[in-house]
Amino acid sequence: MSYFKPEDLKKFGDIGKFGAKDLADKFFAYYGEVFKEGALTQREKSLIALAVAHTVQCPYCIDAYTQDCLQKGSDEDQMMEAVHVAAAIKSGATLVNSVQMINKADELMM
Amino acid sequence: MKATKSMQAQGNRLANTMIQLNVLNGKDMVDAKFPLFTDKLKEINLFPLKPSGIEIFQINMGKMCNQVCAHCHVDAGPDRKEIMTKQTLERCLEILKNTDIKTVDLTGGAPEMNPHFFWFVEELSKLGKHIIDRCNLTIIVANKKYHRLPDFFKEHGVEVVSSLPYFSEKRTDSQRGEGVFEQSIRALKMLNEVGYGIEGTEQKLNLVYNPSGAFLPGDQSSLEAEFKRQLKRKFDIQFNNLYAITNIPISRFLDYLLESGNYEAYMEKLVTAYNPMAARNVMCRNTISISWDGYLYDCDFNQMLDLKVSERSSLHINDFDIDKLNNRSIVLNQHCYGCTAGAGSSCGGEVTG
Ligand code: SF4
Ligand code: SF4
Numbered sequence: 001m002s003y004f005k006p007e008d009l010k011k012f013g014d015i016g017k018f019g020a021k022d023l024a025d026k027f028f029a030y031y032g033e034v035f036k037e038g039a040l041t042q043r044e045k046s047l048i049a050l051a052v053a054h055t056v057q058c059p060y061c062i063d064a065y066t067q068d069c070l071q072k073g074s075d076e077d078q079m080m081e082a083v084h085v086a087a088a089i090k091s092g093a094t095l096v097n098s099v100q101m102i103n104k105a106d107e108l109m110m
Numbered sequence: 111m112k113a114t115k116s117m118q119a120q121g122n123r124l125a126n127t128m129i130q131l132n133v134l135n136g137k138d139m140v141d142a143k144f145p146l147f148t149d150k151l152k153e154i155n156l157f158p159l160k161p162s163g164i165e166i167f168q169i170n171m172g173k174m175c176n177q178v179c180a181h182c183h184v185d186a187g188p189d190r191k192e193i194m195t196k197q198t199l200e201r202c203l204e205i206l207k208n209t210d211i212k213t214v215d216l217t218g219g220a221p222e223m224n225p226h227f228f229w230f231v232e233e234l235s236k237l238g239k240h241i242i243d244r245c246n247l248t249i250i251v252a253n254k255k256y257h258r259l260p261d262f263f264k265e266h267g268v269e270v271v272s273s274l275p276y277f278s279e280k281r282t283d284s285q286r287g288e289g290v291f292e293q294s295i296r297a298l299k300m301l302n303e304v305g306y307g308i309e310g311t312e313q314k315l316n317l318v319y320n321p322s323g324a325f326l327p328g329d330q331s332s333l334e335a336e337f338k339r340q341l342k343r344k345f346d347i348q349f350n351n352l353y354a355i356t357n358i359p360i361s362r363f364l365d366y367l368l369e370s371g372n373y374e375a376y377m378e379k380l381v382t383a384y385n386p387m388a389a390r391n392v393m394c395r396n397t398i399s400i401s402w403d404g405y406l407y408d409c410d411f412n413q414m415l416d417l418k419v420s421e422r423s424s425l426h427i428n429d430f431d432i433d434k435l436n437n438r439s440i441v442l443n444q445h446c447y448g449c450t451a452g453a454g455s456s457c458g459g460e461v462t463g
Contacts, residue, residue, distance in 0.1 A: 042332060070321070072328040073336050075278050 004059040012060070043072040050079060051086035114178055116187040117362060124365050125185065127416040133364065133373075134444040142374045144381050147446045154386045158439035159395070164432060166397040168215040168410060168457070169194070169202060171224040173402065176252045179273075179286045181320065181363040183414050186219040194402040196226045201427050202400065203233050209432050215397075215457065217244040217410060222256060235266040242269045244457075248290055250297040260304045269314040270306060271353070271457075274298075275322050277340040285322040298347045307349040315348075318459075320355045324372035326379055326451055327354035330460045353459025356380070358411050358448035380447040388454025391461035394440050400427060408440045410457070411448075417441045 016024030035045055046068045053061030069079050118125040124133075132138035151157040173190035175182075206214065214234050221227055221243060234241050243263065250259045263270055274294055275285045282291035298315075301307060307315030317337065321327050334352035341347040357363045359377060367373040394408040398419075404427045407413035421438040424431040454461035 037332070041335075042329065043336065067325055070323065070325050073319075073333045075276065075281055077278070 006063060009060050009063060043069075043074055046072045047074055047078060047082040051082040054083050055086045055090055114187075116173075116178065116185045116189055117365060118185055119187070119189045122365065124361070124368075127414070130360055130364055130415060131443060133368070134359065139368060140373055142377065144377055144444060144447070147444055147450075148442050150384055150386075150450075151389060151442070154389065156389060159392075159442060160439065161436050162395045163436055164209075164211055164396060164398045166213045166215050166393075167202070167206060167211045168217060168397055168399045169199075169221075170399065170401050170410060170413060171199075171216055171218050171221040171227065171230075173219045174223045175219040175246065176223070176249055177220070177246055177287055177290065179362070180366055181285060181322075181357050183358055183361045183363060183411060184219060185361050185414070190219065192402045193224055194226075194404075196229075198402075198404045198427065199226055199230050201404065203230075203237070205427060205430050206234070206237055206239060211239075211432075213240045213242065215242040215244070217457075220246055220249045222249050222259060228262065231262070231266050231268065235268075240269070241266065242271055245270050245272050247272045247274070247294040247297040250300060251293050257300075260300050260306065263301075263306070264304050264313055267312070269316070270301060271316045271318060272298075273318045273320070274337075275320055277337055277344065281322050295345050295347065298341075298349070299345070302348055307347075309348070314350050316351045316353060317349050318353045318355055320357055324367060324370065324376045326383060327356055327455070330354040330453065351459070353457075354453075354455070355457075355459060356448050356451055356455035358445050358455075360411055360445050361414055377444075377447070380451045383451035384447060385450055385452060385454060385462065387462045388450040388452070391454060391456075392446070392449045393456035393458070393461070394449075397457075398435060404428065406430070406435070408438075411445060412441055415443070415445065417443065 013028070035042060035049075040048075046065055049061065050065040050069050053065050066079070116125075123129055129138055133140060136143035148157055151159055170184070172193035173184055173186045174188065174193055175184075175186035175190070176188060178187040216231075218224070222245065224230070231241060231243075245259070249256050251257070272294075273286070274282065276282050279291040282294065283289065298307075301315055304313065305311040306313040319327060319333055319337065327333065330352065333354055337352050338349070341349070359367060359373070359380070364373075367376050394412070397409060399407040399410050399413050401407065401413050405413075406419045406425060406427065407417065408419060412418075418425055418441075419435065419438055420441050421431075421434050423429060424434050449455050449461075
């Protein structure tokens with residue numbers, strides 16, 4: 001985490017200059033397409049991105065999508081609720097595995 | 111953020127407009143320098159910037175206001191005593207009678223706090239002008255004498271343009287002061303009751319959204335859809351259009367940017383988002399702005415920076431010469447980046463698209 005420098009975010013768009021430019025171009029074109037207004041609004045997509053950013057714990061994405069959510073007109077409650085959704089899925093995903101633990105324990109215990 | 115006094119009353123250095131201009135040019139408080147706005151216009155052969163013709167006569171009726179919003183570019187507040195006199199207003203009427211300028215945009219402070227406001231609007235409506243009142247909403251419920259504003263606006267065909275930074279209390283009050291949201295909602299209901307903002311009526315009620323912080327406004331039509339949905343759902347309130355406005359880095363908003371350490375990043379955002387299309391449509395090309403003491407400016411922002419029109423023979427409404435003014439070169443500085451970021455920004459919201 002200590003490698004994170006906020007100003008590096010601005011350099012993201014230049015990764016193609018280092019190498020594999022065609023792949024970078026394809027990625028950015030795809031990325032741009034994904035975030036366009038569609039069946040979901042741009043604001044909704046930005047909230048999803050914010051939630052996912054928390055689960056992948058990417059400081060760059062958290063920085064970028066906090067700004068983007070504010071810009072797109074989401075409020076504090078909506079942003080926090082989105083993060084809670086991500087947290088609920090993460091904790092749920094941890095807890096649901098306890099079923100396997102219980103199964104195994106049942107198998108092993110008298 | 112919770113100031114109750116203007117910067118001027120606080121003795122803040124930034125109340126001096128020279129200091130603000132120095133900051134914007136990296137010569138005071140910060141050393142961040144950005145490409146010159148005028149150079150950006152040179153690149154697209156738009157310099158010197160010329161008017162397309164004055165269509166909007168924007169009168170700042172005074173700096174007095176019942177609110178002290180954190181972002182206010184006028185540095186308005188209850189402690190500001192600068193108010194346009196009846197004599198100056200009469201001179202405005204004379205000009206409006208003798209030119210075919212169609213729209214009169216009333217701003218302040220709270221324009222309604224000018225003691226001659228009601229009389230002036232009546233006179234304007236006799237002239238058949240399209241009248242816009244930039245109403246902060248809370249004034250309607252602030253005092254009994256203003257409760258009649260919705261009916262009065264309706265009677266004189268006034269278009270109402272009102273700030274509501276957000277459809278939640280927390281975000282609105284952090285920018286505009288405690289209690290402002292609740293009072294604004296009450297005022298909006300009063301306006302809706304007489305037909306303002308209701309589809310199919312003549313009474314136009316437009317809202318102004320500006321970000322409550324150091325970020326740019328998002329897409330105007332998406333924000334409008336969200337505001338409409340939320341205000342209807344939560345409060346059963348309706349309105350016509352939403353204008354998304356960028357905060358211009360001057361006055362109290364500049365102070366906030368500097369205090370919060372956001373100045374450089376915000377300017378960079380504005381400069382990066384510079385849009386040449388928006389530059390062609392900036393509002394100073396069809397607007398003239400008049401200060402409480404009768405001086406002429408290219409826009410309300412230049413007025414607050416003390417940057418008078420460049421036409422030396424027509425600096426004041428007493429020497430108003432529309433032909434000369436239509437030929438003036440518009441005075442530009444680094445704050446102009448606020449008008450050209452993204453989809454652009456004016457008193458009527460986005461300027462492109
Ligand atoms: S209501 Fe308008 S004029 Fe009054 S302080 Fe707020 S922004 Fe300034
Ligand atoms: S700040 Fe005023 S002068 Fe500058 S571009 Fe905007 S409207 Fe024109």
